[in-house]
Amino acid sequence: MSIKVQVIANANLLNLDTANSFEVSTHIQNDIKALRYAIEQKPDVIILQYDNKCRDTLQFINAVFLETSTCKIILVGDALAEAVVLKCIMAGCCGYLEFDVLEQFLVKAIKSVHNGEAWVSRKMVAQIIEKFRG
Numbered sequence: 225m226s227i228k229v230q231v232i233a234n235a236n237l238l239n240l241d242t243a244n245s246f247e248v249s250t251h252i253q254n255d256i257k258a259l260r261y262a263i264e265q266k267p268d269v270i271i272l273q274y275d276n277k278c279r280d281t282l283q284f285i286n287a288v289f290l291e292t293s294t295c296k297i298i299l300v301g302d303a304l305a306e307a308v309v310l311k312c313i314m315a316g317c318c319g320y321l322e323f324d325v326l327e328q329f330l331v332k333a334i335k336s337v338h339n340g341e342a343w344v345s346r347k348m349v350a351q352i353i354e355k356f357r358g
Contacts, residue, residue, distance in 0.1 A: 225245065226245050226246065226247045227246050227247065227268045227269060227334060227338050228265070228266070228267040228268045229246050229249065229270075229271060230248075230249045230258070230261060230265070230267035230270045231248060231270075232270060232271065232272050232273060233272070246334065249261065249265065255284055258284075259284065259291070262291065263291045263292060266292055266295065267292075267295055268294075268296065268338050269295070269296045269297075269334050269337055269338055270288065270297045271330075271334075272284070272285070272297050272298065272300065272317075273300050273301065274304055274308070274312070281312065282311060282312065282315050285316045285317055286315050296319075296337040296338060297316060297317045298317065298320070298333055298337055298343060299321075300321050300322070300323065301320070301323070306347070306351065309344075309348060310351055310352070310355065313344060313348065314352075318342055318343065319337050319342060319343025319344060320343065320348070321343070
């Protein structure tokens with residue numbers, strides 16, 4: 225079974241090969257086109273590069289989550305603050321990877337998230353639990 229992956233990132237950021245049973249869409253950098261594609265094509269997993277304009281990234285995550293509730297989002301970024309990652313997870317992301325480990329873990333993260341698991345550190349899990357405890 226092929227996993228449909230949509231990449232919303234800089235074109236040179238990721239190099240997913242289709243030998244891993246992935247059906248990869250083109251790299252899309254325009255938020256409106258990316259959202260429209262996600263709604264129409266319903267990818268299984270979206271790889272979303274964090275935008276330095278935090279509000280835009282959160283709005284995009286919320287919109288995708290509302291329109292395509294079955295789609296899983298993996299956030300990628302460059303050493304993002306834990307508070308930022310937590311906000312994105314709470315908005316609907318299922319995982320987070322830093323740029324320096326993408327090559328090593330991206331394929332495993334996509335497969336894991338597609339199978340219903342979260343891809344976050346244990347420290348982040350503890351923060352999520354604390355957030356729910358209030």
